[in-house]
Amino acid sequence: MTAALDVQHLSKSYGRKNAVKDVSFQIQEGEIFGLMGMNGAGKTTILRMLATLLRPDSGDALIAGHSIAKHPEEVRACISYLPDEAGAYKTMTGRNYLAFIAGLYFRSEQEQKECVALGEEICGLGEALSQKINTYSRGMTRKLVLARTVMTKPKLAILDEPTSGLDVLNSLDIRRTIRKCAEEYGTAFLLSSHHMQEVFTTADRGAIMKDGEFLAEGTPQELLEKYGAETLEEAFEKAVKAS
Amino acid sequence: MKNLLKKELSELLNQQMLLGLLVSFILIVLLGFVMTSTVSESMETSGEVHIIDLDQTAFTEQITEHLEKQGYIVETVSENAENPAYEKILAEQNWKEAVVLPAGLMDQLFFQHESCELDTITVLETTSTMVMMQADNSSAELVRDAIAVLLSRNLLGESMTFLENPVTLTSYTVANGKTVQANAFSLVSSMAMFDQLMPLILFMLIILTSQTIITAIGSEKTDKTLETLLSSPVPRSMIIGAKMLSALIVALIYAAVYGIGFATSLLFTVDRTAENMNIGSAFSEILATQQATEALGLQMTPIGWIGVIVQLLLTLGIALTASTILGGLVEDVKGSQTASLPIVILTMFPYILSMMTDIRNMELPVRMLLYCIPFTHTFIATGCLRFGQTSVFLAGMVYQAIFLAGVIFCALKLYQSDLLFVHSLGRKNKNT
Numbered sequence: 147m148t149a150a151l152d153v154q155h156l157s158k159s160y161g162r163k164n165a166v167k168d169v170s171f172q173i174q175e176g177e178i179f180g181l182m183g184m185n186g187a188g189k190t191t192i193l194r195m196l197a198t199l200l201r202p203d204s205g206d207a208l209i210a211g212h213s214i215a216k217h218p219e220e221v222r223a224c225i226s227y228l229p230d231e232a233g234a235y236k237t238m239t240g241r242n243y244l245a246f247i248a249g250l251y252f253r254s255e256q257e258q259k260e261c262v263a264l265g266e267e268i269c270g271l272g273e274a275l276s277q278k279i280n281t282y283s284r285g286m287t288r289k290l291v292l293a294r295t296v297m298t299k300p301k302l303a304i305l306d307e308p309t310s311g312l313d314v315l316n317s318l319d320i321r322r323t324i325r326k327c328a329e330e331y332g333t334a335f336l337l338s339s340h341h342m343q344e345v346f347t348t349a350d351r352g353a354i355m356k357d358g359e360f361l362a363e364g365t366p367q368e369l370l371e372k373y374g375a376e377t378l379e380e381a382f383e384k385a386v387k388a389s
Numbered sequence: 390m391k392n393l394l395k396k397e398l399s400e401l402l403n404q405q406m407l408l409g410l411l412v413s414f415i416l417i418v419l420l421g422f423v424m425t426s427t428v429s430e431s432m433e434t435s436g437e438v439h440i441i442d443l444d445q446t447a448f449t450e451q452i453t454e455h456l457e458k459q460g461y462i463v464e465t466v467s468e469n470a471e472n473p474a475y476e477k478i479l480a481e482q483n484w485k486e487a488v489v490l491p492a493g494l495m496d497q498l499f500f501q502h503e504s505c506e507l508d509t510i511t512v513l514e515t516t517s518t519m520v521m522m523q524a525d526n527s528s529a530e531l532v533r534d535a536i537a538v539l540l541s542r543n544l545l546g547e548s549m550t551f552l553e554n555p556v557t558l559t560s561y562t563v564a565n566g567k568t569v570q571a572n573a574f575s576l577v578s579s580m581a582m583f584d585q586l587m588p589l590i591l592f593m594l595i596i597l598t599s600q601t602i603i604t605a606i607g608s609e610k611t612d613k614t615l616e617t618l619l620s621s622p623v624p625r626s627m628i629i630g631a632k633m634l635s636a637l638i639v640a641l642i643y644a645a646v647y648g649i650g651f652a653t654s655l656l657f658t659v660d661r662t663a664e665n666m667n668i669g670s671a672f673s674e675i676l677a678t679q680q681a682t683e684a685l686g687l688q689m690t691p692i693g694w695i696g697v698i699v700q701l702l703l704t705l706g707i708a709l710t711a712s713t714i715l716g717g718l719v720e721d722v723k724g725s726q727t728a729s730l731p732i733v734i735l736t737m738f739p740y741i742l743s744m745m746t747d748i749r750n751m752e753l754p755v756r757m758l759l760y761c762i763p764f765t766h767t768f769i770a771t772g773c774l775r776f777g778q779t780s781v782f783l784a785g786m787v788y789q790a791i792f793l794a795g796v797i798f799c800a801l802k803l804y805q806s807d808l809l810f811v812h813s814l815g816r817k818n819k820n821t
Contacts, residue, residue: 160811197620200807223622233612235396237403249392250621291617 148211150175150302150334151196155205158191158358165191167358168205173302173351176328178335180345182382183355189338190230191358193304196336197227210301223251226300230307230338232291233279240275240282240290241266247294261297268323269293285316292320296327303327305337309344321348342378354385361385390627397635400605402642410643414650421654438528439487440465441478441510448495448539455535475510486511488529498540507532564685565777571681579678580687580775585744586655588768590647591701592740595764598640598705599712599732600725602632606716607725616810625804633709640705686777693774696782697767703789704767708732710796717800717809739765749778760785763792 151173158166166188173179181189194200196207198218206213212220234243241262248261266275269289279287288308295303308324309317325348327333339345345352346366353363362369362385366378375381438461442449445467453463466478471492479487489508497505509529541552560572609615618628682688689697715728739762742748748759748769759765766785773782803809 194616194810197616199616199619199810219622219624222620225620227616227620229613229616231613232617233614235400235614236612237399238396246392246396247617247621250618250623 149173149208150177150210151179151336152208153192153196153205154207156192156195156202156207157204158188158195158200158202164358166195166202169358169360170205171353171360171363173334173336175301175334176332177351178324178328178337178349180349180352181336181338181355182340182342182345182352182378183338184340184386187355188358189355190306193227193306193336193338196302197225197304198222199227224301225304226295226298226302227304228291228295228306228308230310234287234291234294236280237278239278240269240271240286243279243290244269244275244294244297248297251298264299265293265297268297268327270319285312285319288312288316288320289323292323296323296331296333299331300333302334302336305335307339308337309339309341317344324348342382346378354382356386356389359389361389390631393623393628393631394635397605397631398638401601401635401639406639410646414646417647417650418653436461438463438531439482439484440528440532441473441475441487441489442467443469443471443473443492444490444494445469446495448499449490451539452490452532452535455539456531461531479510479512484512485514486528488532490532498536499543562681562685564687567685569681569684571678571685575674575678576682576685576687579675579682580771584771584775586651587697587701587771588740588743590644590651591704591764591767592736593647594640594644594705595708595736596729596733597643598636599708599715599729601639602636602709602712603716603719603725603728604722605632605636606713607719607722607728610719611721619804619809626801629713629800629804633706633713636709636712637705640709687775689771689774693771696774696786697770700767700770700782700786700789703786703793704764706793707763707789707796708736710793710800713800714796714803717803735762736764738762739768743768747772749773749776749781760788763789 149172151171153169153171156166156169157164169188169192171179181192183189191200195202196209196214198214198221202215206215208214209221210224212224214221234240235246238246244262244265245258248258248265252258252261269275269292271286271289274282274286279290282290292305292308295305303324305324309320312320321344324335324337328335335349337345337349349366351363351365352369354361354369362372362381364372369378369381369385370376373381373384375384438456440449440453440463442465449465453465456463464482464484466482468478475487475489479485487510489510491505491508494505497503507529541549545552559570561568562571562573562576606615609618619625679688711732712729715731716725719725719728739748739759742759743765748756748765749772751759766782766789770782770785773779773785
C-alpha cells in the first residue's frame with residue numbers, strides 16, 4: 147500500500163542556517179502525525195516544503211506517490227494546507243469562501259456543491275455562514291478555515307498550529323474534527339504544535355524536533371516509555387536536554 | 390480563472406473603493422465648475438476699465454468715450470484732491486486695480502508736448518500668481534493705448550490714423566517640414582487638451598493601481614491566504630494572471646471615470662467660455678486652428694490613436710506586473726505602504742519632465758536614460774506621432790513589449806520560487 151506521505155532525507159537551509167536536516171518519516175492513510183518542537187525547530191519549513199511552497203535543497207517527499215520536487219502540480223491536487231494563524235477573505239461570507247475554495251479544487255458544479263455542503267457541516271457555523279467573515283470571532287474563523295482544509299478530502303492535510311490562540315472549547319472542537327475526518331474520510335494529517343497535550347490527545351504518532359532534526363519518533367506511549375516520562379512535556383524536556 | 394477573477398474583483402471593488410471613485414468623479418466635475426466660474430469672472434473683469442480722474446477735462450472724457458466705443462465698460466471716479474487716498478477709493482468701488490489720470494494731463498500733452506506719468510494701483514490680497522495675473526493692471530495699458538491714439542488723431546488729423554496701427558503681425562507656423570499661416574500658441578492650446586490630460590490620467594492610474602495590487606498581495610501575506618492559494622491545484626500563472634487582470638479592470642474603470650470626469654469638466658468650461666465670447670468668431674477660430682493642424686500633419690490618425698491605446702495598455706501591464714513582483718517581496722500589508730516607491734519615482738520623473746520640457750529633444754545621454762524607463766514612451770507618444778517621429782514611437786512600443794515580457798517572466802519565476810516566502814523587502818523571513 148502506498149503511504150499517504152513518505153518523506154525521504156529532506157533538507158533545507160536558509161543561507162548558512164540549516165532549517166531541516168535529513169528528515170525522513172512516513173504517514174499512512176487516516177493517520178495523524180504530530181510534529182513537536184520549539185520555535186525555530188524547523189516544523190514550519192517541513193510543512194511548507196510538503197505544501198510545495200518551498201523547494202527542498204535535497205531529499206524528496208512522496209505524497210500519494212507524487213514527488214514534491216518533481217511534480218508539485220500533482221501534489222497540490224492531493225494536499226490541503228492550513229498555515230499558522232491563517233485568515234480568510236474578509237469581504238466574503240463564510241459560504242462564499244467555502245464555494246471559492248471548492249472552485250479551486252473541483253471543476254464540476256455538482257462536486258463543488260457537495261464539497262461546500264461538507265464544509266458547512268464540518269465547520270458547524272450554521273446561519274453565521276451567511277455573514278461576512280470580518281464579523282467572525284477568532285474561533286469561528288479557525289473552524290471555517292479548518293473546514294475548507296478538510297472538505298476537499300485531501301490525501302494529506304497539513305496543519306500548522308491548528309489550535310494556536312484558541313480557547314479550550316474551540317481547541318477541543320478542532321481536535322475532534324481532525325479526528326473525525328481522519329477516521330471517516332481516510333485523510334492523513336500532519337500537524338505541528340507547541341502543545342504536547344494536543345499531540346498526545348490527537349495524534350497517532352509524533353516526532354520531537356530540535357534544530358531541524360528528529361530527536362525521537364513514535365506513538366505518544368512509545369515516546370513516554372523511551373524517556374521514562376509521565377507526560378509528553380516531560381518526555382520533550384528530556385529529549386531536548388539529552389541532545 | 391473565472392472563480393479567481395471574481396474573488397480578486399470582489400476584493401478590489403469594495404464599497405470603500407466605489408465610494409472613493411464617486412467622490413473623485415464629483416470632485417473633478419466640481420473642479421471644472423470652480424475653474425469655469427473663475428474664468429468667467431476673469432473674462433468679465435477683463436472688460437472693465439477703472440479710472441481715477443484728477444484732470445477732469447474734455448480729453449479725459451474723450452478717453453472714456455474711445456474705450457466705451459471699443460466695447461469696454463469704463464468706471465470713473467472724479468477727484469479734486471491732489472493726493473486722494475487710493476485705498477479708500479478702491480475699497481469703496483470694490484476695484485482690484487485702477488489707473489490715475491493726473492491733474493494737468495491734457496495741458497502737459499497738448500500744450501507743453503511733454504510725456505506724463507500715469508499711476509497704476511493694484512490691490513494685493515494674495516500670493517497666488519494665478520490670481521495676481523488676473524488682477525494685472527489692464528486698465529493702465531488700455532488707457533495708455535487710448536491716449537496714444539487720441540493724441541495722434543488730435544495732433545496729426547484723421548488722415549494719419551494709420552499711425553494707430555502702423556504694423557500688423559501675421560503668424561506662420563512651421564512643423565513637419567510644412568508652413569501654414571497660423572499662430573503656434575493657438576495650435577498648441579488646441580492640442581494640449583488631450584496631450585496633457587492623457588499623461589495626467591496615466592500617471593494617476595499607474596500610482597493608484599500599483600498601490601492597489603501591492604496592498605492586495607501584502608494583505609494576502611498578512612492573512613496567509615496567499616499560501617492557501619499557492620498550495621492549491623491552480624496554476625500559479627493563473628493566480629498572477631487573475632490578480633493582474635482584476636487590477637487592470639479596476640484601472641480601466643478608474644480611467645473611464647476620470648476620463649469622463651475631466652471631459653465633462655473641460656466641455657463645461659469650453660461651453661461657458663464660448664458663451665462669454667462671440668460664438669461666431671470662436672467657432673471660426675476653432676475651425677481655422679483645426680484646418681491649420683491638419684495642414685501641418687499634426688492631427689492624430691485613427692491608427693495613431695490605436696497605437697497610443699496599445700502603449701497605454703503596455704504601460705499599465707508593466708506597472709501591474711512590476712507591482713505584482715514588489716507585492717510578492719513585501720513582508721506584509723505594512724511593508725506594502727512603501728513598496729510602490731520605485732514605481733512612483735519612475736513614473737513621476739518622466740511625467741514631470743514631459744510637462745516641463747520636450748524629452749524628445751533633450752541631450753542624447755539624458756534622453757537615452759529617460760527612454761530606458763518604459764513609462765516615458767507613453768508620456769511622449771502623442772508628441773512623437775504628431776511630429777513625425779513614428780520610428781521613435783514604434784521603437785518605444787517594441788521596447789515596452791519586450792520589457793513587459795521580461796517582467797512577466799520575472800513575476801512567474803518569483804511566484805514559482807522560494808523567494809516569495811524566504812526573502813522579503815528589507816529582511817529575511819524568520820519563520821522556520
